[in-house]
Amino acid sequence: MLAAERREHLLGLLARTGKIVAKEVAAELGISEDSVRRDLRELAAEGLCQRVYGGALPASPAVVDYDARQSVAPDGKRKVASVAAGLVRPGGSVILDGGTTALAVARALPRDLDCTVITHSPTIAAALLEHPGAELFLLGGRVFKHSAVTCGAVAVEAAQNVSADLCLLGVTGVHPEAGLTTGDAEEAAMKRALAARAADTYVLASSEKIGTASQYRVLGWEKVSGLITDADPRDAVVERVGELGVEVLAAG
Template sequence: MLAAARKDLLLERLRIDGRIVAKEIAAELGLSEDSIRRDLRELDSLGLAVRVYGGALPASPAVADYASRVTVAPESKRRVAAAAAALIEPGATVILDGGTTTLAMVDALPRAFHGTVITHSPTIAAALIDHEADVFLIGGRLFKHSAVACGAAAIEAANRISADLLFLGVTGIHPTAGLTTGDADEAAMKRALASRAADTYVLGSEEKFGTASRYGVLSFDQVAGVITDTPANDPTARELTEAGVNVIHAG
């Protein structure tokens, strides 16, 4: 089998099965594990897969830059955002993580909401100007790829706040990889925010389900639920539900 055909097959298996075990696929194709690992390295370098111990997982398309992500699955994000906003009680203090789904939450949040919103995203803070809620903006080094503050100063500021809810954005939601994102500093900031909220809900628009990125954020047992509009019979949604994860289906 030619290398190009092997890679197409590996991508198809990732799409269908949600993971590849190098040893198993090598035995199936009658090839060496080294050949499969080499193919997986090349797919990883192209951003089409994420190599993990023993194989690979589907790469998330949500690691693109902020401007590009605005155009990805907008209807899915609106449905997830509406379901998330419905969880916010009047007077609550909430943390909105950065990202395009949390930005959609601003549109879903009533302008007359009387509560407090904390965010490390200047984009989200600016979108809240016409809302009645009090808005606190966490500062720090601007990670331009995601338009959020990260780094030591931002984490230090985050450690001084507390909130009822955090709505967390990630780029990958995978049964074995957990909740992941594409940057180590951003992952650390997300963990810091989660440590300051009584409950954390993950925003899971359709393009993130069944995919993974390079850096782990949290495990599923550290969050109160995953909000998604992915159908209940979706393989990833079903596997998460069977594992005891609270999957909240939007719309």
């Protein structure tokens, strides 16, 4: 089989099954695992898959920069945000992660809601300035411009000194086996620090993130209370997440 044919086969397999197991593909095609891994490296370099141990998973489309992400699945993000905003109770406290879905959550919060919002996102802080009932805490640190959030050692230390009832966490990849992932190591560390300071963590994930993976792991499913998504509840990935004991809130 020619290299171009192998490439099309791998992409087709990824689309049909949601994963590639290098050992299985090598046996099926009668080629070496090294050849499969080389093909996967090339596909990953083009952003067409995310390599993982033993093979590959679909790459998340949500790893582009902040401005570009605002045009990705805006309707799905609004649906997810509407459900997420409903989890913030009067008098309650919420850690609101950065990103475009979290920004949609901020905009969905009732203007007269009395609550405490802790965030490391300057854009979310600005969006809440006209919410008179919202007590607002902005965690400082180095600004990661790709996602318009603070991160790094200073921001992580600041996060360790707060606590909240709820954390609404954004990620770029949601997969039953790979867990919750994102595209930057320091951002992943900051997300872990935020989630650790809340009684419950709910993941914000519009449908394009379901079944995909990015390079850096944020959390395993055992650390998560729920997933909020507009993906079809009958989607195989969504069902598998539910089987792991995670509450799935439909945002259809």
